[in-house]
Amino acid sequence: MSLRYAVLGLLANEPGSGYDLTQRFDAILGRHAWHAQHSQIYPELKRLSGEGLISVVAEGPRGRRTYDITEAGRNDLRTWMRNYPEAGVVRNEYALRLFFLGALEPADARALLEKYSQAGEEQAQAIHAIRPELDQRPLLGFGRLAAEFGARYFEMQRDWAQWAIDQLDHEHGP
Amino acid sequence: MSLRYAVLGLLANEPGSGYDLTQRFDAILGRHAWHAQHSQIYPELKRLSGEGLISVVAEGPRGRRTYDITEAGRNDLRTWMRNYPEAGVVRNEYALRLFFLGALEPADARALLEKYSQAGEEQAQAIHAIRPELDQRPLLGFGRLAAEFGARYFEMQRDWAQWAIDQLDHEHGP
DNA sequence: ATTTACATGTAAGACGTTACATGATTCT
DNA sequence: AGAATCATGTAACGTCTTACATGTAAAT
Numbered sequence: 362m363s364l365r366y367a368v369l370g371l372l373a374n375e376p377g378s379g380y381d382l383t384q385r386f387d388a389i390l391g392r393h394a395w396h397a398q399h400s401q402i403y404p405e406l407k408r409l410s411g412e413g414l415i416s417v418v419a420e421g422p423r424g425r426r427t428y429d430i431t432e433a434g435r436n437d438l439r440t441w442m443r444n445y446p447e448a449g450v451v452r453n454e455y456a457l458r459l460f461f462l463g464a465l466e467p468a469d470a471r472a473l474l475e476k477y478s479q480a481g482e483e484q485a486q487a488i489h490a491i492r493p494e495l496d497q498r499p500l501l502g503f504g505r506l507a508a509e510f511g512a513r514y515f516e517m518q519r520d521w522a523q524w525a526i527d528q529l530d531h532e533h534g535p
Numbered sequence: 536m537s538l539r540y541a542v543l544g545l546l547a548n549e550p551g552s553g554y555d556l557t558q559r560f561d562a563i564l565g566r567h568a569w570h571a572q573h574s575q576i577y578p579e580l581k582r583l584s585g586e587g588l589i590s591v592v593a594e595g596p597r598g599r600r601t602y603d604i605t606e607a608g609r610n611d612l613r614t615w616m617r618n619y620p621e622a623g624v625v626r627n628e629y630a631l632r633l634f635f636l637g638a639l640e641p642a643d644a645r646a647l648l649e650k651y652s653q654a655g656e657e658q659a660q661a662i663h664a665i666r667p668e669l670d671q672r673p674l675l676g677f678g679r680l681a682a683e684f685g686a687r688y689f690e691m692q693r694d695w696a697q698w699a700i701d702q703l704d705h706e707h708g709p
Numbered sequence: 710a711t712t713t714a715c716a717t718g719t720a721a722g723a724c725g726t727t728a729c730a731t732g733a734t735t736c737t
Numbered sequence: 738a739g740a741a742t743c744a745t746g747t748a749a750c751g752t753c754t755t756a757c758a759t760g761t762a763a764a765t
Binding site (some may be wrong): 378379380383399400402403420421423424425426 | 744745746747748765
């Protein structure tokens with residue numbers, strides 16, 4: 362059921378076509394929270410439109426249809442948002458891998474941790490880079506609060522990986 | 536393909552039955568990294584066993600079969616681990632909700648942020664509580680490095696939510 | 710004796726990915 | 738003229754959840 366709310370939330374932020382939403386998923390949302398391909402998005406737009414939660418507000422070249430959220434849709438989104446889930450869907454391949462570091466030999470574990478550290482630094486920088494624009498208007502569904510969360514997350518990942526490397530070095534000689 | 540490696544990783548940590556693995560997913564892994572029900576686990580164990588990546592090492596009451604990872608399985612797991620994915624699967628309902636805080640009225644957003652803060656504190660405490668045992672032996676697939684990551688993650692969540700509440704209060708009056 | 714926990718399995722339907730399919734508009 | 742981007746759609750296949758189904762062993 363989350364795809365439904367991902368789409369509603371993105372449209373609540375800014376109207377857009379299926380094509381636009383596909384890009385927003387690819388750019389931001391899909392990296393951190395939820396992913397969807399266009400093959401899932403277009404049917405979902407039809408469904409939501411049929412239920413009156415979104416509607417076509419403009420048509421453009423190549424059959425482009427721009428959707429916006431309706432009042433009914435906004436209410437549905439808010440109701441969902443107000444209800445904090447006891448057991449929400451969480452699936453994270455990177456976190457999964459980090460559980461099994463013990464299965465690697467120290468040299469391989471170290472190399473992997475370097476990648477976690479590097480990726481953390483890069484992603485944090487990427488967020489800092491777009492932050493100035495966020496104060497003007499939300500970008501691709503990325504508001505100030507979410508940006509801060511993302512930045513803190515990736516800085517934490519970077520620092521944790523460095524700490525973990527230190528731990529390994531102390532155990533197996535620097 | 537990640538379920539496969541979640542199972543291999545858990546068995547690499549400690550042998551267990553389908554029932555045991557179901558509990559490990561429920562207790563730790565499913566909350567942070569990957570989830571699976573028994574209805575998915577049992578068929579997966581058969582598949583992995585058929586491929587020679589795991590094998591039955593003990594049988595017990597009620598048809599219980601304890602599996603352990605084989606050398607072939609350990610190699611497969613290590614190969615997967617060494618390969619850091621460019622675009623791994625990430626799906627997080629909690630993070631998704633946090634992207635759309637702007638859709639709520641300030642009072643509702645504040646209430647939700649309080650829940651994020653509280654949940655962060657509780658989960659961080661839960662990890663600290665089991666940490667002493669981790670130094671003796673890995674517990675439910677939860678090694679020291681992963682525990683530290685989890686603790687830092689939830690402390691970050693708590694602190695971010697408090698920061699976000701401050702931001703809202705400054706915008707809309709305390 | 711009854712309840713709880715242990716233990717495994719299958720089936721239907723929902724959700725998600727990959728591949729197939731088509732065409733218009735814009736840029737170089 | 739050709740390439741890249743924009744734009745939408747469907748089908749087959751794989752994964753995941755929910756529900757159905759069954760039985761044993763241990764604890765109260």
